[in-house]
Amino acid sequence: MTEWVVLSGKGGTGKTSVAxxxxxxxxxxxxxxxxxxxxxxxxxxxxxxxxxIEEHDFSGGQVAVIDPRQCTSCGRCAEVCRFxxxxxxxxxxxxALACEGCAACYYACPVGAIRTEDQLTGHWYRSDSLAGPLVxxxxxxxxxxxxxxxxxxxxxxxxxxxxxxxDLLLVDGPPGIGCPVIAAASxxxxxLLVTEPTVSxxxxxxxxxxxxxxxRVPAAVCVNKADLSLSxxxxxxxxxxxxxxxxxxxxPFDEAVVRALVNRRPVTMTSSGPAAEALVGxxxxxxxxxxxxxRRAEPAA
Amino acid sequence: MRIAIASGKGGTGKTLLAxxxARVLTDSHKASVSLLDCDVEEPNDHLFLxxxxxxxxTVSLPVPRIDAQRxxxxxxxxxxxxxxxxxxxxxxVLFFPQLCHSCGSCVLQCPEHAIAEVARPLGRLEFGRAxxxxxxQGVLEVGQAMATPLIRGLKExxxxxxxxxxxxxxxxxxxxxxxxxxxxxxxxxxILVTEPTPFxxxxLQIAVELAGRELGIPxxxxxxxxxxxxxxxxxxxxxxxxxxxxxxxxxxRIAEAYAHGKLWVDALPEYRGELLWLYERVVELTGALL
Numbered sequence: 325m326t327e328w329v330v331l332s333g334k335g336g337t338g339k340t341s342v343a344x345x346x347x348x349x350x351x352x353x354x355x356x357x358x359x360x361x362x363x364x365x366x367x368x369x370x371x372x373x374x375x376x377i378e379e380h381d382f383s384g385g386q387v388a389v390i391d392p393r394q395c396t397s398c399g400r401c402a403e404v405c406r407f408x409x410x411x412x413x414x415x416x417x418x419x420a421l422a423c424e425g426c427a428a429c430y431y432a433c434p435v436g437a438i439r440t441e442d443q444l445t446g447h448w449y450r451s452d453s454l455a456g457p458l459v460x461x462x463x464x465x466x467x468x469x470x471x472x473x474x475x476x477x478x479x480x481x482x483x484x485x486x487x488x489x490x491d492l493l494l495v496d497g498p499p500g501i502g503c504p505v506i507a508a509a510s511x512x513x514x515x516l517l518v519t520e521p522t523v524s525x526x527x528x529x530x531x532x533x534x535x536x537x538x539x540r541v542p543a544a545v546c547v548n549k550a551d552l553s554l555s556x557x558x559x560x561x562x563x564x565x566x567x568x569x570x571x572x573x574x575x576p577f578d579e580a581v582v583r584a585l586v587n588r589r590p591v592t593m594t595s596s597g598p599a600a601e602a603l604v605g606x607x608x609x610x611x612x613x614x615x616x617x618x619r620r621a622e623p624a625a
Numbered sequence: 626m627r628i629a630i631a632s633g634k635g636g637t638g639k640t641l642l643a644x645x646x647a648r649v650l651t652d653s654h655k656a657s658v659s660l661l662d663c664d665v666e667e668p669n670d671h672l673f674l675x676x677x678x679x680x681x682x683t684v685s686l687p688v689p690r691i692d693a694q695r696x697x698x699x700x701x702x703x704x705x706x707x708x709x710x711x712x713x714x715x716x717x718v719l720f721f722p723q724l725c726h727s728c729g730s731c732v733l734q735c736p737e738h739a740i741a742e743v744a745r746p747l748g749r750l751e752f753g754r755a756x757x758x759x760x761x762q763g764v765l766e767v768g769q770a771m772a773t774p775l776i777r778g779l780k781e782x783x784x785x786x787x788x789x790x791x792x793x794x795x796x797x798x799x800x801x802x803x804x805x806x807x808x809x810x811x812x813x814x815x816i817l818v819t820e821p822t823p824f825x826x827x828x829l830q831i832a833v834e835l836a837g838r839e840l841g842i843p844x845x846x847x848x849x850x851x852x853x854x855x856x857x858x859x860x861x862x863x864x865x866x867x868x869x870x871x872x873x874x875x876x877x878r879i880a881e882a883y884a885h886g887k888l889w890v891d892a893l894p895e896y897r898g899e900l901l902w903l904y905e906r907v908v909e910l911t912g913a914l915l
Contacts, residue, residue, distance in 0.1 A: 333667050335799040336636010340824065364800040365633050365828040386707065406728055421806060421839065426707050426728030463802055465835035470802040471770065499635040499799050500666035503770035506723070523886035524640065524669040531667060531767055538768035553884040579853070585822050586855045 325485055326616045327493040329361070329512040331536070333528030335499035337520045338548040341581055341591060342603065343496040344371045346516075347455035348590040349607040350492055354615070357485035358453060360460040361508035362498040363446060363473045369460050371588050374451030382461065384445040384472040386425035388418045394437035401429035401438060421466055446473050448480065455590075457484050474498070474507035492615060501535040509536060514614045515543045516572070521556035529560065533569065544614070546573035546606055572613070573606030575599050627793045628907060629812035631836060633828030635799035637818045638849035638873070639664075641883060643796035644673045645890040649900040650792065651757035656904075657790040658758050661783055663808040664798040665748060665763035665775045673888045674755035676762075680786050681751050684763070684778045685744035686727040686771065691718050695739035702731035702740060723770055748775045752786035759787040772804040780811075801831045809840055814911050816870065818847045821854035826861055833867065843911060847903070850875040868910065871903045 330343045340362075347368075350356045360368040388409070390401065395416055402410040409422035410429060418429075420443070430438045445468065448461035459481040463470050478495065485493045497508040509515055515536040519525040529545070536543040545564050550557045557574065564571045578599030584591035592600045630643045640662075647660040662670040689702070689711070700713040710724035711731060722745060732740045748765040763779040765772055776798075783793075797808040809815055815836040819825040829846070836842045845868045848858055852875040862869050873879070873896075882892035890897050 334636060334669070335667075336634065362800075364802045364805075365635075365831060367634070367824045367827060370823050370827060404729065404733060424707075424726055424728060426726055426730055427705065428728050428730040428733060431705055431730060431734050465801045465831055466803070466806045466839050468803050470800075500664075500772070501767060502666045502765060502772040502804070504800075504802070505666075506770050522884040523672045524667075524883075527669060527672060528667040534767035552880060556884060582822060582853045585824065588823060 325490055325493055326614065327495065327512045328514045328516055328610070328614065329495040329497050329509050330516045330518060331497040331505060331509065331532050332499060332518045333501060333532030334519070334524050337518050337525055339518050340367045340371070340496055341585065342518050342546060342548065342575070343368060343494060344590040345592045345603040346607055346610070347372065347494055348592050349604060350494065351455040353611070354491040355489060356456040357481050357488060357490040357493045358456055358458040359477050359481035359493065359495045360458065361474045361477055361495050361504065363461040363463045363470050363477065363504065364498065366460050366462060368496045369451070369458065371585060371590055372453035372455055372458060373588065374453045374458050374460070376449050376451045378450040380448050381444055382446045382448055382473055382476060383442040385443055385468055386427065386440040387420050387423045387443040388425070388427065388429050388438055388440050390416055390418055391437045391439070394435055396435055398434065400432050400434060404428045404432045424468060443467070448473065448477055450480065450484070456490070457488065459484065471503040471507040474504045478508070501531050505535065506539060509539055509541050512541050515541045516610070517543055517545045518548050519545060519560060520549050521547060521553040521560060526556060526560055526563070533567065544570045544572040546575065548575045549577040550574040551576045570613070572609045573602060575602040575606065626791065626814070626911065627795065627812045629795040629797055629809050629815045630818060631797035631805055631809060631815055631832055632799055632818045633801055633832035634819065634824055637820045637825060638847070639796055639818050640669045640673070641849070641889060642816065642818055642847060643794050644670050644888060645896070646900050646904065647758045647794055648888055649890050649897045650904060653901060655901065656792040658792045658794060659783065659787045659790040660758050660760050660794045660796065661779055662762035662796045663776045663779060664796060665765045665772050665779070666798060668762045668764055670796055671762060672886050674758065674760065676753050676755045676760050678751045678753040680753070681749055682782060683746050683749050684775050685746045686774055687729065687742035688722055688725050688727060688745045689720060689731050689740045690743045691720070692739045692741065695737045697737055699736065701734055701736060705730045705734045727774070747771060750779050750782055752783065759790055761787055772798065773807045776804055776807045801835050805835065806840070809836055809842060812842050814907055815842045815844045816847055816907070817844055818849055819858055820850045821848055821856070821858045823855070823857060825854070826857040829858060830861065845870040845907065845910065847871045847873065849873045870906050871899060
């Protein structure tokens with residue numbers, strides 16, 4: 325099985341539209357399992373018509389709770405808390421949104437007035453989608469540990485992919501370069517970096533490429549909305565050449581992409597226009613270069 | 626007054642709005658403005674503003690270092706570490722820095738006092754000016770996971786490095802997780818930027834839940850690229866009585882200026898009036914006295 329993760333650094337470059345098109349195209353030729361690793365703003369489900377099969381609670385961490393009846397107001401908890409979750413000088417109560425769940429206060433309290441409780445940080449779901457099984461999740465707004473929920477989504481999808489003999493595990497990643505991105509990229513065989521011809525897209529591409537390299541994940545680049553600035557697209561292409569990163573796709577701006585999104589379908593299902601055509605080209609390039617050969621020839625039973 | 630500009634979904638126009646507002650308000654002398662780019666994973670405001678950096682600071686987090694001479698391999702540190710950043714393997718404590726949240730619990734709990742803390746660089750803060758705008762940004766080092774402490778540092782240190790301004794604009798990262806909470810904390814108002822598509826609507830709803838319900842910050846919406854997409858965002862805002870502060874049309878000229886790193890309100894001054902109006906609307910809604 326091969327695992328690809330779609331990343332971008334900058335948000336809104338078209339990760340999910342590209343991932344949905346790849347999922348649709350791939351599913352016509354090979355067996356696919358899908359993971360939406362953007363757990364704070366999961367969008368893949370919006371275009372792949374999932375039927376939910378399972379829903380699970382996810383507790384990614386703990387939160388400290390002070391029992392006011394046992395508390396002697398000594399203030400030790402506020403002293404040891406490095407996250408500003410317990411106000412110095414009291415009243416000694418934990419701000420659950422600020423609490424990291426480190427339990428320093430729990431261990432430091434001399435009278436045992438603090439306990440830690442599991443915190444429901446989100447949910448994850450297993451669904452059947454038009455392109456294959458999809459594992460997706462929803463972080464409760466503002467909760468910690470989105471990286472842990474991403475790892476959970478990936479582990480479940482990997483197990484599912486092995487069980488169903490999937491040839492390809494496709495992960496739609498979050499924006500940025502921090503904790504959830506690192507979790508989404510870890511262990512992938514390829515990071516497809518979707519960028520756009522803007523100075524921000526170009527700037528953020530360098531940082532996400534650095535991140536992929538730092539964690540030793542091979543990368544390839546696709547420029548989305550490439551005709552919005554041909555000069556910047558060329559600049560990105562020469563940057564990729566200099567860095568030795570393969571350029572695997574160039575997708576033009578096409579309102580059919582927005583129309584497909586409004587109709588909640590991958591653009592390759594609803595259009596055969598310029599963007600859809602370029603995405604077919606992207607899929608073929610990726611398939612020929614990055615899909616492990618023996619698996620393609622003979623999917624496991 | 627502190628206004629945060631957030632979105633849920635990435636790429637909806639947070640940076641566009643933050644940089645445009647800062648420029649228009651300072652040019653028109655409506656308010657003195659400091660702009661903090663809190664998207665420390667991918668800070669982009671500086672690409673559109675000619676920033677003269679005056680101060681640079683490194684932000685580090687304390688992480689444990691174990692004195693092998695003193696360590697008796699009791700495993701207490703690994704037991705208390707809630708993030709599994711320490712593990713006792715045979716007679717040796719292993720440390721995984723990527724997982725460490727710098728809570729200090731291991732140091733406090735080690736019975737042999739064998740753990741000291743050393744600084745691990747996380748990123749840097751830059752402060753300076755962009756014309757009349759007082760500017761600050763955080764830059765997370767590539768390969769580092771923890772954006773939130775850097776954002777916290779940016780907000781704290783800005784008070785010292787930047788002059789006091791009537792208005793502080795905070796350009797938030799995308800998403801709805803802890804880095805966004807850290808950015809929004811203490812804001813008097815949050816502008817949520819979205820686009821009229823099912824993705825924009827879905828992520829707007831989560832951002833409303835976070836900023837409005839969880840944090841109790843008054844919110845208003847800016848809809849960008851009006852003309853593309855559908856009516857879902859408009860209908861949702863009407864049904865939930867969320868004020869739409871501004872509608873920016875899908876205008877290729879904005880996209881073009883933005884693509885090439887030009888400040889759109891300089892390239893297209895006809896939009897300046899709308900941003901001033903947006904600001905006055907926020908002032909009116911918050912009842913702020915300036």
